[in-house]
Amino acid sequence: MSDPAAAPEPSFNTLYRDHRSWLQGWLHRRLGDAWTAADLTHDTFLRVLASQQAKAVPSLREPRAYLLTVGRRLLVNHYKRRSLEQAYLDALANLPEALAPSPEQRWLLLETLQALDDLLDGLPAVVRRAFLWSQLEGLDYASIAGRLEVSERTVKRYMAKAYEHCLLVDL
Missing domain, CATH: 1.10.10 (Arc Repressor Mutant, subunit A)
Known part of the structure; x- marks a missing residue:
């Protein structure tokens, strides 16, 4: 016998089925990149599922407006992160090769910068x-x-x- 608490509510499944391709298309038009659009669409629905709002999915009068709000926030975060990464890469390009950090150090620095940016948002x-x-x-x-x-x-x-x-x- 399966545990009904372990499965997402059918209303969330309906929200996903009815609006995923629309949201992904909207993000794809904004980004011009199908892969990133798919990632952000996935992240949008993960946020909805993880939020307290997931319980209120059946009562959403405008589900597309709600998804658009969450998707826009993720899109803004995506652009901020890309801008931060580009600024970091530009700074690295000006360093002498002997002082340049390893790829692992670069990744850790980028993650730290992103966490700091998120903290101060x-x-x-x-x-x-x-x-x-x-x-x-x-x-x-x-x-x-x-x-x-x-x-x-x-x-x-x-x-x-x-x-x-x-x-x-x-x-």
């Missing part, structure tokens, strides 16, 4: 900048205040906001 740009200057460049608050043309007190508020965000984020 949602913070205002000026708060992110202050936090990164403090943590990565070791700048003191006075130096950050000078760069941002704000008071040290404002920088302290920015840093407090960034620390609070890092502590409360659910990755």
Whole structure:
């Protein structure tokens, strides 16, 4: 006898069957790459299945709008990651070969950069900048205040906001 709790709800299966090819086509038109579109479509449905919203699938009045929202967020994350990777590769291209990291080190650095970007996602740009200057460049608050043309007190508020965000984020 099979365990009914182990199988996804039929409503999710219906959502997938009825809308997967539409979502994949939409992503393919945006990306121009069928493989990446298929990956992002898969990720979209995984997010839906993993979320609390999966239980509410039968009550979705506009399932395509919901899927589009999740798919767009994944598409934005995809472009951000690609941009981050390109910036990293450009920086590597300027390094002398003797100083270039190994492929394993490159992968770890890219993963770390992506995790940091995900962690700081949602913070205002000026708060992110202050936090990164403090943590990565070791700048003191006075130096950050000078760069941002704000008071040290404002920088302290920015840093407090960034620390609070890092502590409360659910990755």
